[in-house]
Amino acid sequence: MNGDLAALAEIDALVTAHPAPGCEVVICPPAVLLHPMKARAGDAIALGGQDCHANRSGAHTGDIAAGQLKDAGAAYVILGHSERRADYGETDAMVAAKAAAAHAAGLTAIICVGETEAQRDGDETLTVIASQLDGSIxxxxxxxxTVIAYEPVWAIGTGRTPTADQIAEVHALMRERLAGKVQDAAQVRLLYGGSVKPGNAAEIFAVPDVDGALVGGASLKAVDFGPIIAALAAA
Structure with missing residues (x-):
């Protein structure tokens, strides 16, 4: 729940600073900003929703269908974000149903997986990630x-970041787990998300099997998001 119409000026600044970024840039704003943002972003930046319902339509007050996101200019949708899983009790099965709806509407699903601090400390990370992947795709x-985003819950907005070896271990597991489950598994884009900042982006993008980032707070300002884009383009 960040951003308003005035914040669309950040899109102008981003497009001006990175007119040909050399990598794909996607912004997933609140749904009310999708349509006006599309007019500002043009073809330079793709847009996505932050969630969608599993049904195509119906009496689901307050929810948004994947087709409605598509109609508003979205090409992507984030699903299974840790906040949705924690705050709304979304299960892997619910995430998979939403992803199927996104696919049916012509959207690319960005499916999020990640462990909590307790699970990390309990040496359950790989088991949790494997289970979430199996159930959410x-x-x-x-x-x-389909895009997969690894977001360690304990690193989101905390300033804490896993080591390069920890990120590499999880991404290697995801790549291996996708084999046989997803067509062209070797080409599935794997994103890392969790306190990605201009200062650590280059190091993260150098980790094997990290194809991009799911950026949170640092995406709100062009001055912060721009250097992250540049780091990926240079990777």
């Missing part, structure tokens, strides 16, 4: 319609 997922 629907049939028909391909490298073209």
């Amino acid at each position: 629907p049939e028909g997922a391909t490298a073209a319609n």
Whole structure:
């Protein structure tokens, strides 16, 4: 729940600073900003939603269908974010159903997985990630319609970041786990998310099997997000 119409000026600044960034840039704003943001972003930046309902339509007051996101200009949608899982009790099965709906509407699903601090401290990280991947990815997922984002819950907004070795271990597991489950698994984009900042972006992008980032707070200002884009373009 960040941003308003005045914040669209950040899009102008981002496009001006990185007119040809050399990598794909996606911004997932609150749904009310999708349509006006599309007019400002043009073809330079793709847009996405922050969530969608599993049904195509119906009496689900306050929810948004994947087709409605598509109609408003979205090409992507984030699903299974740790805040949705924690605050709304979303299960892997619910995430998979939403991802299937996103695929049916022509959206690329960014499916999030990640462990809590207690799970990390209990040496359960790889077990948790494997289970979430198995349960959250629907049939028909391909490298073209699915992106996986690893977001260690304990690192989101805390300033704490896993070591390069910890990130590499999880991303290697994800790549291996996707084999046989997702068509063209080797081409599925794997993102890292969790306190990604201009100061650590280059180091994170140098980790094997890290194809990009799911950026939170640092994406709100072009002055912060721009250097992260530049770091990925240079990776």
